[in-house]
Amino acid sequence: MLPWSTVTDPILRQNPVTLQILGICSALAVTTTLAAAATMAAALTVVIVCAAAIISLLRNHLPSSIRLIMQIIIVASLVIVVDQLLQAYFYEMSQRLSVFVSLIATNCVVLGRTESFALHNRPLPAMADALGNGLGYSLVLIILGSLRELFGRGTLLGYEVLRTVEQGGWFEPLNLMLLAPSAFFLLGGLVWAIRSWRTEQVETSEFGLTRVKEPGS
Amino acid sequence: MNELASLFIRSAFVENMPLTLFLGLCTFLALSRRPGTAVGLGIAVIAVMGVTVPVNHLLYQFVLAPGAWTWAGLPDLDLSYLRLLTFIGVVSAAVQLVEMVLDRYLPALITTFGVFLSLLAVHCAILGGSLFMADRSYNLAESAVFGLGSGTGFAVAVIMLSAIRRRLVYADLPAGLQGLGIAFILTGMMSLGFSTFAQMALP
Numbered sequence: 001m002l003p004w005s006t007v008t009d010p011i012l013r014q015n016p017v018t019l020q021i022l023g024i025c026s027a028l029a030v031t032t033t034l035a036a037a038a039t040m041a042a043a044l045t046v047v048i049v050c051a052a053a054i055i056s057l058l059r060n061h062l063p064s065s066i067r068l069i070m071q072i073i074i075v076a077s078l079v080i081v082v083d084q085l086l087q088a089y090f091y092e093m094s095q096r097l098s099v100f101v102s103l104i105a106t107n108c109v110v111l112g113r114t115e116s117f118a119l120h121n122r123p124l125p126a127m128a129d130a131l132g133n134g135l136g137y138s139l140v141l142i143i144l145g146s147l148r149e150l151f152g153r154g155t156l157l158g159y160e161v162l163r164t165v166e167q168g169g170w171f172e173p174l175n176l177m178l179l180a181p182s183a184f185f186l187l188g189g190l191v192w193a194i195r196s197w198r199t200e201q202v203e204t205s206e207f208g209l210t211r212v213k214e215p216g217s
Numbered sequence: 218m219n220e221l222a223s224l225f226i227r228s229a230f231v232e233n234m235p236l237t238l239f240l241g242l243c244t245f246l247a248l249s250r251r252p253g254t255a256v257g258l259g260i261a262v263i264a265v266m267g268v269t270v271p272v273n274h275l276l277y278q279f280v281l282a283p284g285a286w287t288w289a290g291l292p293d294l295d296l297s298y299l300r301l302l303t304f305i306g307v308v309s310a311a312v313q314l315v316e317m318v319l320d321r322y323l324p325a326l327i328t329t330f331g332v333f334l335s336l337l338a339v340h341c342a343i344l345g346g347s348l349f350m351a352d353r354s355y356n357l358a359e360s361a362v363f364g365l366g367s368g369t370g371f372a373v374a375v376i377m378l379s380a381i382r383r384r385l386v387y388a389d390l391p392a393g394l395q396g397l398g399i400a401f402i403l404t405g406m407m408s409l410g411f412s413t414f415a416q417m418a419l420p
Contacts, residue, residue, distance in 0.1 A: 022243060023243070024239070024242045024243065024246075028239040028242070029238060029239040029240075068338075069309065072305055072309070072338075072339065073302065073305075076301050076302050076305050077302065079301060080298055080299075080301055080302065083298075083301075084298060098352065099345060099348040099349060099352060102301050102344075102348055103240070103341050103344060103345055103348070105301055105305060105344070106305070106339045106340065106341045106344050107341075108243045108339070111339055179412060180236065180237045180238075180239065180408045180412065181405045181406070181408040181409040181412065182405070183239070183405075184401050184402065184404045184405030184408055185401070185402060185405040187401045188394070188398050188399070188400075188401030188402040188405065191393070191394075191397050191398040191401060192391070192393040192394050192398045193393070194393075195392070195393035195394075195398065196391075196392075196393040199392070199393075202392045202393060202395060203395045203396030203397065
């Protein structure tokens with residue numbers, strides 16, 4: 001029986017982005033609007049689940065000397081399929097995402113999970129683990145995407161939420177939210193928030209200050 | 218000549234890979250704890266990008282681009298959907314080759330950054346450089362300059378970040394910000410600084 005925690009653990013407790021610094025490479029650039037972030041998240045989740053299933057099925061037939069290149073080829077082929085599907089059915093969105101869909105192929109979340117989990121487990125647990133990691137990644141992307149779109153443009157998914165000054169409302173859009181630095185600040189804040197809540201994720205500092213017992217007390 | 222110089226400046230600073238395009242962030246954050254490793258990583262990225270972007274350009278132009286097979290009587294053949302697989306293959310092969318050459322002639326160097334070399338096979342900035350080259354249809358000289366420029370930009374950024382993090386090891390940060398959190402915020406500040414390059418008038 002499949003433990004439910006395989007799916008739920010990576011979403012918050014073992015989140016691949018905020019805990020393991022995996023997969024942020026291609027993620028941040030697409031979070032200026034919620035729609036783009038959601039498309040990217042869906043594409044990644046599909047790729048990682050399919051890749052985990054295929055690699056897990058092949059795991060007993062892959063010689064370990066060529067396993068990395070085989071994994072890269074499987075992932076890249078899946079990415080090509082997803083990219084072609086996006087171009088066929090959501091052409092405008094695929095133009096906006098440009099090279100970032102292709103870059104899922106080098107996304108460390110995908111390769112990290114297939115290498116460390118799918119290669120050693122049966123297909124069903126491997127897919128569950130991949131789904132959990134995909135959802136954890138999607139969660140971070142969707143939080144960032146909605147914050148940036150809401151405060152940068154006053155809209156969510158293109159619908160007006162906060163009426164901007166130009167439209168005769170009160171909200172002055174924060175242009176910084178649409179630029180690169182805000183994504184880093186938001187992600188830093190998100191990491192801080194998660195680690196203040198889940199204190200076991202805090203990194204110990206190499207040379208940090210520690211309280212010492214005063215002599216004689 | 219002037220255009221190539223301005224392309225170099227633009228790819229290194231205005232469109233800096235990690236700071237404005239968010240590419241290669243995994244290694245950027247993971248390997249910037251010490252300046253020594255950051256310098257090794259920077260040199261390796263410059264070398265690999267300087268080689269792979271022009272090689273991929275040649276492959277793309279003569280094998281994959283639409284119409285590349287006109288001489289063989291196949292003018293409608295469009296293999297450009299294979300570019301992702303081809304580019305990944307070339308990057309991994311180039312990384313392997315650089316590793317073997319270094320192993321043979323400069324074994325001292327490989328002990329300094331041997332581990333990062335194999336990591337570069339799945340480095341988003343390197344693959345991204347090749348994909349951008351195909352998207353923007355650069356010619357051969359432009360793609361060589363673009364590869365070197367982007368690599369230099371990555372090296373400059375990672376060395377700067379490692380120097381700042383080195384200064385911060387004694388800082389008394391809030392527990393939740395320790396490590397990754399503060400690295401993101403520092404990167405954001407560096408990214409703000411680099412965004413001023415966008416205003417710069419290029420020759």
